[in-house]
Amino acid sequence: MITAAMVRQQAAACGFALAGIAPVGPYADHSAYLDWVQRGLAGRMGYLTDHRAAKRADVRTLLPEARSVLVVGQLYNPPAPYSTAFTDAERGWISRYAWGPDYHDTLRAGLERLVAGLAIHEPFSYKICVDTAPVLERSLARWAGLGWIGKNTCLINQLQGSWFFLGEVIWSLDLPADAPPPDRCGTCTRCIDACPTAALAPRNGRFELDARLCIAYLNIELKGPVPEELREPMGRQLFGCDICQDVCPWNRRAAALPAFDAEIDPPLERLAALTREQFSALFAGTPVERTRYQGFLRNVCIAMGNAGLPRFRAALERLAASGDTVVEEHARWALARL
Ligand code: SF4
Ligand code: SF4
Structure with missing residues (x-):
């Protein structure tokens, strides 16, 4: 018979630094999530607001015979400076998690290995989820004892x-569920104070994210124009935003892992000159592909406008005549700021 100890051992053997067991539901957090959706704080992320929202109440909506959930955490922390120490105005910043290959496939492959290793002891049915399935991932991770949900709304592990x-x-x-750890944010407010767009706010005794204000939403999920009043606080963040994690004291203890083979702060002028084909080749297999070419150039325009360097004028003038109305409008906005 498979035990929780065997599961943990197998998870470690498959490269997962964190592993725990969560119950199947129903989850008390689900009503807060629905409330967040109903108040429009998910912005235009349809995968969070459509019919799949109801499914997140209980994982048995995905696998009726489910009796527990294994939650694993795979570390990524290349040994490189944090974005809060990044000052070079000629360069843009790409979020830490996107410096390497897209994690969805590698994490799924690890979970497939884990399941195969256990299945030799006992038959069972299962469903693997990595980010895209309608489950409350962070809540499950908290129930599985992997960490608490901090004021920056990220899951934080004490070690x-x-x-x-x-x-x-x-x-x-x-399998028996683990216990959620206590909230260790205490009186700290560093993430709230550091967020450039004031996207984190308290509600009913917990902090929640207004995705419509979050830079990681604006430069990844949002297609089309970025609201003008939010462009300046986006700074030179080209893809995602790490600020509220960079300032978190619990990340001072995070173990450094081998570096991804990728450029973390590419020169903006080089990025502004990328053709569609060069963009696809440069970011093939990485999360950055998600912005698509138009979104990426839009983000480059915003970063150049915020850098304010007169030498960016020629590149922005080219983008202002690129034939893409979204890119052109953002290039004109940036030119007006130089
Ligand atoms: S990711 Fe950036 S914009 Fe979003 S909440 Fe954190 S600091 Fe604010
Ligand atoms: S910076 Fe970290 S410890 Fe401090 S409040 Fe935010 S999430 Fe909690």
């Missing part, structure tokens, strides 16, 4: 900080 990807295996194995 490892918050630089990790989450994955789950919903399965028919009836």
Whole structure:
């Protein structure tokens, strides 16, 4: 028979630094999530607001015979400076998690290995989830004892900080759930104070994210124009935003891992000159592909406008005549700021 200890051992053997067992539901956090959705704080992220929202109440909506959920955390923390120490105005910043290959495939492959290693002991049915399935990933991770949900709304582990990807295996194995750890944010407010767009705010005794204000939403998820009043606070963040994690004291203890083979702060002039084909080749297989070419050039325009360097004028003038109305409008906005 498969035990929780065997699961943990197998998870470690498959490269997962964190592993725990969560119950199947229903989850008390679900009503807060629905309330967040209903108040429009998810912005235009349809995958969070459509019919899948109801499914997140209980993982048995995805696997009726489920009896528990394995939650794993895979660390990513290349040994490089934090974005809060980044001052070079000629360069833009790409979020830490996106410096390497897209994690969805590698994490899923690790979970497939984990399941195969356990299945030799006992047959069971399962469903692997990595980010895209309708489950409350952070809540599950908290229930599985992996960490608490901090005021920056990230899951934080007391020993490892918050630089990790989450994955789950919903399965028919009836394993005892772990206990959620206590909230260790205390009186700290560093993430709230550091957020450039004031996207984090208290509500009913917990902090929540207004995604519509979050830079990681604006420069990844939002297609089309970025609201003008939010462009300046975006600074030179080209893809995602790490600020509220960079300032978190719990990340001072995070273990450094081998570097990804990628440029973390590419020169803006080079990026502004990328053709569609060069963009695809440069970011193939990385999360940055998600912005698509138009969104990426839009972000480059915003970063150049915020850098304010007169030498960016020629590149921005080219983008202002690129034939893409969204890119052109952002280039004109940036030119007006030089
Ligand atoms: S990711 Fe950036 S913009 Fe979003 S809440 Fe954190 S600091 Fe604010
Ligand atoms: S910066 Fe402080 S308040 Fe914010 S998540 Fe970290 S410990 Fe919590």
